[in-house]
Amino acid sequence: MTGHKEGGDGVGPVGRRSRVLKAVGLTLAGVLVLGIGTAGWAYWHLNRNIKSVDIDSALGDDRPVKAVSTPSSPASASPLPSGALNILVLGSDSRSGKANAKLGGGDSSGARSDTAMVVHIDAGRTRATVVSIPRDTLVTRPACHTSSGGTTAVAYDAMFNSAYSIGGPVCAVKTVESLTDVRMDHYIEIDFSGFATLVDALGGVTVTTDDDIDDDKSHLHLAAGEHHLDGTQALALARTRHGIGDGSDLGRIGLQQKLVKALLAQISSAGLLTEPVKLYNVANAVTGSLTTDTGLDSLGELTKLGQSLKSLSSDEVTTVMMPVVTAPSDHNRVIANEPEASDLWASLK
Missing domain, CATH: 1.20.5 (Single alpha-helices involved in coiled-coils or other helix-helix interfaces)
Structure with missing residues (x-):
């Protein structure tokens, strides 16, 4: 009991x-x-987001010599790469869809590269140089394959950004390598809506403008001074040209470089590792808008690249523009200013 x-x-x-x-x-x-x-599921989803182009196979061996890589970091379970890198980064309106259309992007048949930057990361990956190439630069565009299966002839005094329009990422890389004689180790492209979504996922970005901006075409109206911008405003800042300086692409490049450094600072201070939801939102924004070469087309490879840059702060990033002068044939266009331009590219090899 x-x-x-x-x-x-x-x-x-x-x-x-x-x-x-x-x-x-x-x-x-x-x-x-x-x-x-x-x-x-998150890993699968983020990995599936990434689009890629096999640039190495398309271009073959007729390219500038690849830089000799320095050894990876000291022996460990997963040593991170530490050699110098050159990455071509394009901002484009190449993706079709309502989001891009709303932000001023073109459709998939009318792609343009609005922004072009060669990002050089020094050996050791603690310093970097970002070189902007004005889209209005006249260049010799090499023969490129087209999406219809044909091949274009070599074009002299062609607009730099026509390379992407004619032959997509492969032609863009080929044209940059022809212009610079520098091997591009990787290719990264981000579209309009992806850029705006990334900025929003980071909580916005703070940028200081030196002059008033009054541009009806990009719908951007800012007084000189410090501004915290959301994604749509940040995209407008990156694209504006009519409300600053002489309305050329050169004035816009200065704003784009300010924006790049501000974004790097925002990413560093965002505390992503302690906020999983925010980290996922940022990762989803980035991968959902990316096209890369096949060397960076997985979340694992992108993560490894990011980890190898953990000692690179925004203070150690130098932004410059390729030296240019007004083109004799067209005062609305520019050409590389030699020998200054060649000297700059040689410093990145």
Whole structure:
């Protein structure tokens, strides 16, 4: 009888404790399984977001010599790369869709490269130089394959940004390598809506403008001074040209470079590693708008690149523009200013 009373419903103190612990254990196990499943889905989703182009196979061996890589960091389970890198970064309106159309992007058949930057990362990956190439630069555009399967002839005094319009990423890389005689190790392209979404995921970006900006075409009206911009405003700042200086692409490049440094500073201070949801939103914004070469077309490769740059601060990023002068044939266009331009590119080899 006594034994029965102690049990009550057939479970004594030890039995009740065991049942509670079992319930807690099952709950924790469920959360763990759910977390692993969510993480697995997130990885799959982010990885699937990334679009890529096999530029190395398309261009073959007729390219500038690849720089000799320095050894990776000291022996470890997963040594990170530490050699110098040259990455061609394009901002484009190449993706079709409502989001891009709303922000002023073109459709997939009318792609343009609005922004072109060669990002040089020094060996050791603690310093970087970002060189902007004005889209109005007249260049010799090499023969390129077109999406229809044909091949264009070599074009002299062609607009730099026509390379992307004619032959996409492969022609853009080929033209940059022809212009600079520098091998592009990687290619990264981000579209309009992706850039705006990235800025919003980061909580906006703070930029200081030196002059008033009054541009009806980009819908941007800012007084000189410090501004915290959302994604749409930041994109407008990157694209504006009619409300500053002489309305040329050269004035816009200065704003783009300010924006790049401000974004790097924002990413560094965003505390992404301690805010998983924010980290996911940023990663989703980035991968959802990216086209890369096949060397960077996985979340693992992008993560490894990012980890290798963890010691690179925005203070150690130098922004410059390729030296140019007004083109003799067209005062609305520019050409590389030699020998200054060649000297700059040679410093990045």
